[in-house]
Amino acid sequence: MHNTQLDIITFSPTGGSACIANEVARGMEVGNIKTWNITKEIPTEQVCMGQGPVIVSAPVYGGRIPGIALERLQKFNGERTPAIVLVTYGNRDYEDALKELCDVLTQQGFVPLAAGAFIAEHSYSTQEMPIAQGRPDEADKETARRFGAQVITTWRKKEEAKYNLSEIQVKGSFPYKVKGAHTPQAPSIDQERCTLCGACLDVCPTHAISLIDDQNIFSDQALCIKCCACVKSCPEEARSFETPFRKYLFENFAVRKEPEFFL
Template sequence: MKIESLKLVCFSPTGTSKTVIQGIARGINHDKAEIIDITTPDARREPLETSENELLVVAVPVYMGRVPALLVEWLQAIKAHDTPAVGVVVYGNRVYDDALIELNDMLAQRGCRPIAGAAFIGEHSFSSAETPTAEGRPDASDLRQAELFGCKIREKLNAVPSADRIDVAIPGCRPYRGDPTLWTVDFVAVSDACTGCGVCAEGCPTGAIDPEDGYSVDTEKCITCCACIKNCPAHARTMKPGLVRDASVRLSTLYRERKEPEYFL
């Protein structure tokens, strides 16, 4: 099957999903590839439309074992026309539960023809120097696996005349397990080291941080992605004692054993 272009969609507050999808793209090795980063609110204003001659790869992080609720509206607005598609989820070394089959179903419902799927590991959003979980991932080994997965996608497409000849079995349960509802919690501490540079507000995927006042966080909008903590150039943002910090300790304690990427073709 001839693919005229490659569309790579990612939601990646801390950069892990984007790094994985870039690795997959290297394996697919198409000379006409476009990355569509939907991390910020402005980037999610326009719906996506794709054709049968394009390959769509969508990578999202796993939140509570599910596709982030924040993305459902945008994903359900995709207009695809028999587009071969690959769903990819990135999780923090705990579990991905039904996130991958949920993403696969969403793509199919919007006119895509899923041909493959994968679950990769990225550093957990709650990970810190004191309580590391999957620290530094995706690492070199993960990215080799991502590139190999991309090669296998290309080989699979080359072996068939059209996407309607392809089937893929994605593991998971329907109805989906888990509750995608996120915590509403005031957990970010901002120290006097804050310079007011605005990096936190610029990178916030929900617009929860006031661009004029980095100390002000709208907890109703916050999705606890910790991008503002990880991306602060002055290291002025940390976790307050409480629910999120306690969770970071549990994750670091319970999920130390390395998990490896899984892909389905």
């Protein structure tokens, strides 16, 4: 498999989904890896993937795939391209997200070959109220690499059977869980602490943050998807996001969940 080309397509505001995709790729031990990071940018032209395989990873928001990630994935088409479909979630549940991602990719010409749901630190986790803090940890990464190795074996077997790729069944149901209404609320900023370094502007996936007159950071609440990338990347801890969900998640989802696979 050393000269196989592997593409990774990832949407990952706080890095968990990208980390898992990279570890699965490592376990696959393929030669060339090309990464399409659609967290901030998308290709200008439509991209057609060839014989694959392709790893696609995204986070779970409200038991679904974030709309913006699905919108950006529209830029990619497969030609019965085998896909390894991955979601990461913050130790609550992934509900219909994995199924949704598999379904969307199938509609775009990919054939889900394998799928996995992994756990990553919740976007709302803080030191005071940690939720899946520090994950993916070493054990998760090791699991992801082993899954990658398993995927390659499965793929090889299916390849020998002349690409007779059959669809895999994953957890989740259709109609998908109904999404909650968009609440106009963005992480707040402590102007005293903010040094206008611009770290938050660099990481915001929706370009919702701007610097006004070189002296004020402005967050457009309509564009904000509450991913908390700005909160986690701020070197001065000037950004915070207040939500009642944090306490609820902290109190109710402290028991460690483990990754699940579908092959």
